[in-house]
Amino acid sequence: MNQICFLSSFVFLTNVIHNAYRRETIYSFLFFCLFLTSLAVHSMPTIYTNVIDKVSIAAVVLFGGYTYYEKIVKLPENTWITIIPPLFFLATIYLYIYGFFTDTYCYHPNLYIANQFHAFMHLIGSIGHHFIVLI
Numbered sequence: 634m635n636q637i638c639f640l641s642s643f644v645f646l647t648n649v650i651h652n653a654y655r656r657e658t659i660y661s662f663l664f665f666c667l668f669l670t671s672l673a674v675h676s677m678p679t680i681y682t683n684v685i686d687k688v689s690i691a692a693v694v695l696f697g698g699y700t701y702y703e704k705i706v707k708l709p710e711n712t713w714i715t716i717i718p719p720l721f722f723l724a725t726i727y728l729y730i731y732g733f734f735t736d737t738y739c740y741h742p743n744l745y746i747a748n749q750f751h752a753f754m755h756l757i758g759s760i761g762h763h764f765i766v767l768i
Contacts, residue, residue, distance in 0.1 A: 646668055
């Protein structure tokens with residue numbers, strides 16, 4: 634089991650609670666699904682848990698992007714907070730995609746280091762989505 638990534642998956646529960654508190658029911662549900670699939674993939678990694686986790690990730694990213702777009706379109710002026718979600722999104726893409734092509738970050742040859750970056754990616758992804766809700 635990938636213990637650090639399993640444990641860092643619990644950060645998604647903060648999004649579940651925050652979104653439920655803000656009455657963002659769909660967002661809360663999607664994060665709950667992501668929490669469950671993340672636990673699954675980090676405790677029993679198979680092709681099936683990996684695919685279902687990727688589907689949950691895509692759902693959260695797409696719904697988060699939609700929510701972000703809807704909110705910034707309605708803002709009378711751009712504020713400093715609107716830049717944070719795209720920066721955090723780009724950071725997660727950098728750690729995952731760039732890391733994949735360069736065997737660094739989440740794909741570092743040292744599994745301990747790779748898992749540390751993956752757990753960090755959970756954290757910054759969660760924070761980025763918290764900011765979307767706060768806009």
